[in-house]
Amino acid sequence: MIIGCVKEIKKYEFRVGLTPSAASEYVRHGHTVWIERSAGLGSGFTDEAYEALGCKIVADPKAIWAGSDMIVKVKEPLESEYALFKENLILYTYLHLASNEPLYRALKEKRVLSIAYETMEYQKMLPCLEPMSMVAGRLSILEAAKYSEAFFGGSGILISGLPGTPRAKVTIIGAGVVGQNACRMAVGMEAQVTVLDLDTKRLAFLEDLYHNKINTLYSNQENLKKAILEADIVIGAVLIPGDAAPKLIKDEYLPLMKPGSIVVDVAIDQGGISNFSKVTYHDNPIFKVGHVLFYGVANMPGSVPMTSSTALNNATLSYGLEIADKGIEQALLNPVIQSGLQTRNGLGVYPTLIKLFETK
Incomplete structure (x- = not known):
């Protein structure tokens, strides 16, 4: 050929x-x-x-x-x-x-x-997507930490906090490859991490891996709403292979979210996790909906x-x-x-x- x-x-x-x-x-x-x-x-x-x-x-x-x-x-x-x-x-x-x-x-x-x-797909895994999901998951926390700075309109919280100050609360929606890699970075940066998924085996794996360093929740509507509203950083890491991403961040949640909180929508390639999601680029990656920031870069791994x-x-x-x-x-x-x-x-x-x- x-x-x-x-x-x-x-x-x-x-x-x-x-x-x-x-x-x-x-x-x-x-x-x-x-x-x-x-x-x-x-x-x-x-x-x-x-x-x-x-x-x-x-x-x-x-x-x-x-x-x-x-x-x-x-x-x-x-x-x-x-x-x-x-x-x-x-x-x-x-x-x-x-x-x-x-x-x-x-x-x-x-x-x-x-x-x-x-x-x-191979044995319920996506081998050709996995490496880029790993990159995007790890970058999602780095980008969230950057754009949480007050200069960019973020809340001004340092993700790790300092002695006597609160650490950032990170909510990761989805415990697949993106979510697991986002969790790895967020734990390493000493954030307070909550991971939600429908697959309790994935949640159990993360709990065993990180012991008492993270919280895990079954992904139902009540748990999602609570975790999203409490978060300084939300990572949208849900993937349905070949299908559009579910809109898990409801429109009515946005006015109730923390001012300056940021949603890093790694699911943007599949339409995004919110009705407000839209594709952005590395030169202008964030936009505001009310008092919430959205990061929608569709080719995050392209930056590395x-x-x-x-x-x-x-x-x-x-x-x-x-x-x-x-x-x-x-x-x-x-x-x-x-x-x-x-x-x-x-x-x-x-x-x-x-x-x-x-x-x-």
């Missing part, structure tokens, strides 16, 4: 779909790899590093889209790239189509075979691209190689790859997307 990797054009996205070491594995397996000029620079990878490992540097991204059998990206294509889609192109990237109907329609119309990292690109490639490479080596028909016999399939032959094939967009 010809494997193409174009430069990410989403605002302030510095990750790259293929690192030099990952690209070299495709070359070693007998495939041709085209890398857009400067695609890796944001993550610290030079064109020369790719060329030294047998990749071809191509200046024109349109040529890569036109000539590749499979495009490997990080983020979903933007509207300006829809015209570059072609029939039977294999697109292997994060897509988050549940909150992006126009992209879903474009992939169908152009008959693109799309495989989304975020729904690929050296770590994120490497971790992402570690997770996605083996499946990408399987597609390239075996061809798509044989590769789709692997249930992990099959679970990532979103569109094919002009049809939507992922059950949640059919429910969302085809049964209106």
Whole structure:
């Protein structure tokens, strides 16, 4: 196959779909790899590093889209790239189509075979989403701590507190990979941490791990409301694979929340955890709803691209190689790859997307 990797054009996205070491594995397996000029620079990878490992540097991204059998990206294509889609192109990237109907329609119309990292499932885990969830979870606490500063309109609380002063109260909604990593950072920064989830086994795991350093609550409406209203920091870490995020922060809660409290909405890729959620960018990441701050950056791991690109490639490479080596028909016999399939032959094939967009 010809494997193409174009430069990410989403605002302030510095990750790259293929690192030099990952690209070299495709070359070693007998495939041709085209890398857009400067695609890796944001993550610290030079064109020369790719060329030294047998990749071809191509200046024109349109040529890569036109000539590749499979495009490997990080983020979903933007509207300006829809015209570059072609029939039977294999697109292997994060897509988050549940909150992006126009992209879903474009992939169908152009008959693109799309495989989304975020729904690929192995033993009830999401191996290609997990590393970026880890990054986003850890960053969520760092960003919350920063934007809790009074200069940004936050409450002015120091997350760890000091002797004789209160520590920040952190409420983490969801005990999956994002929530567990947010918890790790919040405990390390000595906050008062409460984690909510529907899965009591996950809560038990966290209690065993952190002993008496955290509180855990079953995620029902009463517990959610109480934990949200008491919080200085709320982390929205709920994920329903391939589906829109549930709106767990109710509109009526906002006037009752602490002035200057902040909601870091890691679920924003799937529509967000509140009706007020909206996508923001690294240069202007927060907005206010009443007296509550919202942080809605949809590509949080893009701010630490050296770590994120490497971790992402570690997770996605083996499946990408399987597609390239075996061809798509044989590769789709692997249930992990099959679970990532979103569109094919002009049809939507992922059950949640059919429910969302085809049964209106």
